Amino acid sequence: MTATQAEAIVIGASAGALEALSILLPALPQDYPLPIMVVVHLSPDRESMLAELLRAKCSLDAREVEDKEPIQGGTIYFAPPDYHLLVEVDKHLSLSIEEPVHHSRPSIDVLFETAADAYGAALIGIVLTGASNDGSQGLKAVVSAGGTALIQRPDLAYIPTMPQAALDACPEAQVMSLEQITAYLQERSTPL
Incomplete structure (x- = not known):
């Protein structure tokens, strides 16, 4: 099976996120x-x-998104508090104060759905630990666009609700431990 070369990664997490990330x-x-x-x-x-906190631990640049920022490789972009993070089709990031989705702003679904529109099959979507069902519909959008769906094993998550909801919505997703997800992403650092 030939895989599409990945061009971007989206990650959603809630309770237990800092430890997982x-x-x-x-x-x-x-x-x-x-x-x-x-x-x-x-x-x-x-x-x-x-x-x-993550910039201090990572080799990559980690920063909060600024509105209309162009997306660059080798950078970790975090949604700021109280703003939805969207990926534009021209590969820029934008921020929105639209209504919360699943009681959350930022919403994982909003990021994943807009990134799926922008990147299609070249997107990897990852749902980690959390206590809501945010991310499940977004991950479904990633799969529908031909992208790759990864889910943290619910039984190993700090809070299993979010990964389980994502798995229920996307039974075809790959379910992995954090270490397996890490290895998968490391393999994507070289062309397929």
Whole structure:
């Protein structure tokens, strides 16, 4: 089976996100070619330290998104608190204060659905630990666009609700431990 060359990665997580991302993202090498867009459910009224915490652990640049920023490879983009993160078809990132989705802004579904429109089969979508069903419809959109769906094993997640909801919506997704997801992403650092 010939796989489409991946061009971008989207990750969604909620409760337990810092621990999960602290395993996945620091394992990626400095010359990792793909951009990584991340939505973590955050308190809307507090500044997020997520990008700073992970920047200190990662070889890649990690930062909060600025509206209309062009997407660059080898960069980890975090949605700021209280903004939806969208991927435009021209490969720019935009921020929105539209209504919350699944009681969340930023919403994982919004990121995944817009990224699926922009990247199609060249997208890898990953749903990690969390306590809602946000991300399940977005991951379904990734699969419908021909992209790759990865889900953290619910039995190994800090909170299994979100990965289980994603698995229920996308039974064809690959279910992996964090270490297996890390290995999968590392393999994508070289052309297929």
